[in-house]
Amino acid sequence: MTIGANGSPHRLYPRAVLDRLLQLEEELAHVESQLGDPEVTSNRERFVEVSRRHSQLAEMIEVGSAWRRALEDSLAAKEMAESSSGDELSEAREMEAAAVLDAEKLEEEFRLLLLPRDPNDDRNVIVEIRGAEGGEEANLWARDLFEMYRSYVSAKGWGVEVLGSHLSDMGGYTDIAFLVKGDAVWSHLKHEGGPHRVQRVPVTESQGRVHTSSAAVTVLPEADEVEVEIDANDLEIDTYRSSGPGGQSVNTTDSAVRVTHLPTGLVVSMQDEKSQLQNKAKALRVLRARLLKLRQEEQAMSQAAQKRDQIKSGGRAEKIRTYNFKESRVTDHRIGLTLYKLERVLSGGLDEVVQPLMLREREQQLEAEHEST
Numbered sequence: 174m175t176i177g178a179n180g181s182p183h184r185l186y187p188r189a190v191l192d193r194l195l196q197l198e199e200e201l202a203h204v205e206s207q208l209g210d211p212e213v214t215s216n217r218e219r220f221v222e223v224s225r226r227h228s229q230l231a232e233m234i235e236v237g238s239a240w241r242r243a244l245e246d247s248l249a250a251k252e253m254a255e256s257s258s259g260d261e262l263s264e265a266r267e268m269e270a271a272a273v274l275d276a277e278k279l280e281e282e283f284r285l286l287l288l289p290r291d292p293n294d295d296r297n298v299i300v301e302i303r304g305a306e307g308g309e310e311a312n313l314w315a316r317d318l319f320e321m322y323r324s325y326v327s328a329k330g331w332g333v334e335v336l337g338s339h340l341s342d343m344g345g346y347t348d349i350a351f352l353v354k355g356d357a358v359w360s361h362l363k364h365e366g367g368p369h370r371v372q373r374v375p376v377t378e379s380q381g382r383v384h385t386s387s388a389a390v391t392v393l394p395e396a397d398e399v400e401v402e403i404d405a406n407d408l409e410i411d412t413y414r415s416s417g418p419g420g421q422s423v424n425t426t427d428s429a430v431r432v433t434h435l436p437t438g439l440v441v442s443m444q445d446e447k448s449q450l451q452n453k454a455k456a457l458r459v460l461r462a463r464l465l466k467l468r469q470e471e472q473a474m475s476q477a478a479q480k481r482d483q484i485k486s487g488g489r490a491e492k493i494r495t496y497n498f499k500e501s502r503v504t505d506h507r508i509g510l511t512l513y514k515l516e517r518v519l520s521g522g523l524d525e526v527v528q529p530l531m532l533r534e535r536e537q538q539l540e541a542e543h544e545s546t
Contacts, residue, residue, distance in 0.1 A: 240279035246274035293394035307386025312345030326519025331355030337443035373498035392461035415444035
């Protein structure tokens with residue numbers, strides 16, 4: 174940022190951002206009045222919605238106000254320097270430089286807060302992992318990925334609930350679905366969707382050769398019953414006995430449930446619970462999440478080509494990440510990131526990959542905003 178000759182801040186549309194800060198302050202006053210409105214406080218969903226917006230506005234205004242103060246401090250220091258000499262001049266210039274640096278940092282943070290929020294940011298997340306290419310090794314890799322995510326979730330202080338799983342013959346997972354609960358879980362996990370490739374010597378390999386296998390990860394925002402209504406007439410529900418590795422029965426009753434959504438062909442199977450009703454309830458939670466994701470992708474596909482490309486980059490046909498055991502290497506192909514910290518990542522230190530992905534998304538949003546103004 175530079176300061177113009179007339180003492181006003183000068184960067185890409187700074188006046189528009191300052192005007193936006195004033196608008197936010199007006200909106201905050203309106204939201205605060207709503208929090209005292211009996212009609213709002215008596216409606217739980219509405220009260221939660223307004224309270225969430227109040228928190229968002231308060232954060233944006235706090236950062237925006239700090240940025241404005243930093244601008245004012247830099248201008249005051251500049252004026253002081255113009256009328257000073259000797260040590261006072263040096264001190265004023267140091268104050269101005271420090272204030273400008275603060276202003277630059279705060280402006281960037283404020284601009285990021287102004288970016289449109291992902292509509293799924295406040296949702297919990299359902300993660301599904303399936304063994305893909307590589308036979309039994311792919312199922313074992315699916316298990317390792319689940320353990321990686323479970324360690325990551327624990328380190329972040331989030332909650333995890335296994336919704337359903339199917340064990341393979343050697344103790345891996347042909348598939349597993351689990352719910353992650355916590356603040357900002359979607360923003361941290363949404364980039365994990367796609368094929369995860371592993372290069373290592375499988376336990377089934379007798380000659381020590383490295384094999385390449387993969388597991389597919391799907392990340393879904395959890396949907397509320399109200400926003401994704403499912404017509405019972407659109408469902409085909411089958412029950413059967415739960416099975417374990419090798420197909421052996423692990424239950425004497427038909428408690429496992431398979432739910433097929435006829436209009437879309439989506440199929441969800443659950444067998445972990447001994448109760449048929451509980452398995453059905455969990456299956457419907459996953460089905461709602463898949464239907465919500467499908468609806469959101471259909472809406473996004475009708476928008477700009479850039480958005481379509483972003484969706485395509487998360488498709489199953491592309492390997493998003495490779496885990497090489499021989500080199501202790503993790504490579505995220507979308508951002509060209511390579512870390513030689515495989516053990517750390519697999520033990521839950523996933524932020525070293527997740528944070529750069531989140532940063533790239535924000536940078537792309539800022540670029541798009543600048544291009545549109």
